[in-house]
Amino acid sequence: MAQDILQAFGISAQQSGVSTGKHWLNASGADIVSVSPVDDKTIATVKSADRSNYDAVIAVAQEAFREWRQWPAPRRGEIVRQIGEALRAHKEHLGRLVSYEMGKSLQEGYGEVQEMIDICDFAVGLSRQLYGLSMHSERPGHRMYEQWHPLGITAIISAFNFPVAVWSWNSMLAWVCGNVCIWKPSEKTPVTALACQRIVETVFAANNVPEGVCCLVTGGREVGEWMSNDHRIPLVSATGSTRMGKSVGAAVGARLGRALLELGGNNAIIVSKDADLDMTLIGAVFGAVGTAGQRCTSTRRLIIHESVYDAFTAKLVKAYAQLRIGNPLDEKNHVGPLIDKDAVNAYLSSIEQVKQQGGTFLVEGGVLEGPGFESDCYVKPCIAAVQNSYDIVQHETFAPILYVMKYQTLPEAIAMQNDVPQGLSSAIMTLNLREAEQFLSAAGSDCGIANVNIGTSGAEIGGAFGGEKETGGGRESGSDAWKAYMRRQTNTINFSDKLPLAQGIKFDL
Numbered sequence: 001m002a003q004d005i006l007q008a009f010g011i012s013a014q015q016s017g018v019s020t021g022k023h024w025l026n027a028s029g030a031d032i033v034s035v036s037p038v039d040d041k042t043i044a045t046v047k048s049a050d051r052s053n054y055d056a057v058i059a060v061a062q063e064a065f066r067e068w069r070q071w072p073a074p075r076r077g078e079i080v081r082q083i084g085e086a087l088r089a090h091k092e093h094l095g096r097l098v099s100y101e102m103g104k105s106l107q108e109g110y111g112e113v114q115e116m117i118d119i120c121d122f123a124v125g126l127s128r129q130l131y132g133l134s135m136h137s138e139r140p141g142h143r144m145y146e147q148w149h150p151l152g153i154t155a156i157i158s159a160f161n162f163p164v165a166v167w168s169w170n171s172m173l174a175w176v177c178g179n180v181c182i183w184k185p186s187e188k189t190p191v192t193a194l195a196c197q198r199i200v201e202t203v204f205a206a207n208n209v210p211e212g213v214c215c216l217v218t219g220g221r222e223v224g225e226w227m228s229n230d231h232r233i234p235l236v237s238a239t240g241s242t243r244m245g246k247s248v249g250a251a252v253g254a255r256l257g258r259a260l261l262e263l264g265g266n267n268a269i270i271v272s273k274d275a276d277l278d279m280t281l282i283g284a285v286f287g288a289v290g291t292a293g294q295r296c297t298s299t300r301r302l303i304i305h306e307s308v309y310d311a312f313t314a315k316l317v318k319a320y321a322q323l324r325i326g327n328p329l330d331e332k333n334h335v336g337p338l339i340d341k342d343a344v345n346a347y348l349s350s351i352e353q354v355k356q357q358g359g360t361f362l363v364e365g366g367v368l369e370g371p372g373f374e375s376d377c378y379v380k381p382c383i384a385a386v387q388n389s390y391d392i393v394q395h396e397t398f399a400p401i402l403y404v405m406k407y408q409t410l411p412e413a414i415a416m417q418n419d420v421p422q423g424l425s426s427a428i429m430t431l432n433l434r435e436a437e438q439f440l441s442a443a444g445s446d447c448g449i450a451n452v453n454i455g456t457s458g459a460e461i462g463g464a465f466g467g468e469k470e471t472g473g474g475r476e477s478g479s480d481a482w483k484a485y486m487r488r489q490t491n492t493i494n495f496s497d498k499l500p501l502a503q504g505i506k507f508d509l
């Protein structure tokens with residue numbers, strides 16, 4: 001299935017993974033073989049960057065920035081508008097490729113491309129709204145205001161689970177802000193990145209955008225390390241595991257650069273006694289099994305009021321029995337494969353740890369075998385009754401393992417929800433206004449995202465996306481997340497014929 005799509009994007013079976021947006025470099029790093037978890041077939045072999053390829057790209061990007069930063073922001077927005085149009089035209093192909101290379105359902109593959117289109121639209125509007133404040137000076141004949149300037153090179157390190165959308169949240173905003181971007185996609189999903197690079201290349205060529213505004217540097221961990229330690233890169237935006245984020249954050253911090261981190265979650269839904277249980281069921285099941293539990297916003301924990309615990313877990317068990325697991329390109333299936341065999345092993349090891357630590361399974365897990373499951377990456381979504389304090393429950397396992405636990409009072413439920421190292425997404429299902437507002441208050445959820453009567457996953461691009469604690473503190477996408485991609489400059493202008501000093505200081509010569 002992949003060949004026609006690869007052709008549509010002009011990607012060959014052996015392809016350089018390093019581009020300046022105009023030229024594909026003769027990449028001399030290791031081969032990255034992209035294998036689909038859907039059917040274990042090779043999609044393409046992508047050559048990664050070595051250090052000299054990387055330095056060559058940095059030099060082109062630095063040069064491009066000198067020009068791009070002077071393009072008026074609305075003109076840069078017009079380029080992003082055209083990228084949105086190109087993505088609309090390629091939605092079918094790109095959505096399929098995402099589904100095939102990453103393994104998420106076709107619906108979710110299209111949904112991911114839709115997120116890209118949405119952020120393009122958002123960024124176009126933003127390109128005319130990069131507002132700074134003006135202040136009243138304390139001195140006569142003075143004016144004070146602030147303006148926002150681009151930073152320079154934005155490095156984007158993205159993860160396999162949203163192989164293209166997360167890059168677009170970063171790059172579309174970074175571009176309208178006047179930055180140039182260098183993308184290191186996940187080595188598990190390099191082909192979707194090649195497709196995006198091709199789409200942007202065409203738009204940029206038609207508009208004479210300088211070479212180096214959109215760069216791709218495919219590679220492994222070492223490329224991320226080069227970026228993190230590189231003083232020529234003022235901003236590194238990284239999405240992935242907490243372990244990866246800690247090392248990127250430490251390296252960028254050591255050189256006092258900026259890091260925008262979007263790391264792991266351990267997201268819970270509190271199911272109140274006043275919840276609409278039918279609505280809760282959809283939110284909880286989609287949150288737990290959607291993308292085979294491989295979203296950073298996936299629902300990992302359900303904290304259920306003791307009075308509805310039996311009724312709700314019975315509904316869950318029934319719903320899980322109806323889940324169809326299989327080829328994600330077949331729209332009848334709800335759940336596709338995990339990304340690779342390492343992920344399957346992590347899933348199996350977590351299940352073992354749940355058992356060792358005292359958990360009991362309401363729905364058993366396991367690896368599926370037989371026709372259609374030859375890639376060995378298809379696993380059964382499972383549900384375990386646990387205590388929040390178990391070590392394994394405190395960790396994020398990127399797989400469809402759902403933990404259920406009981407509570408008696410709302411303060412107890414909120415404490416459980418907060419009592420994990422991560423702080424990305426959270427939700428309460430309740431029709432009780434007091435409970436909802438307590439959950440949203442300063443004494444409520446400690447997460448970057450807190451929802452009422454909506455699950456933990458599937459955030460819209462219009463809000464700021466990200467979380468607290470080990471999730472890394474970064475905010476991407478909507479609201480005023482754009483400010484992370486710019487530097488603020490405070491300007492004070494004296495239009496009087498005197499030089500009064502601030503704070504009333506007298507200094508006469």
Ligand code: UN1
Nearest residue numbers: 162295296297457458459
């Ligand atoms: C991620 O898993 O890294 O909120 C991003 C959501 C999606 C994005 C998830 N819009 O689930």
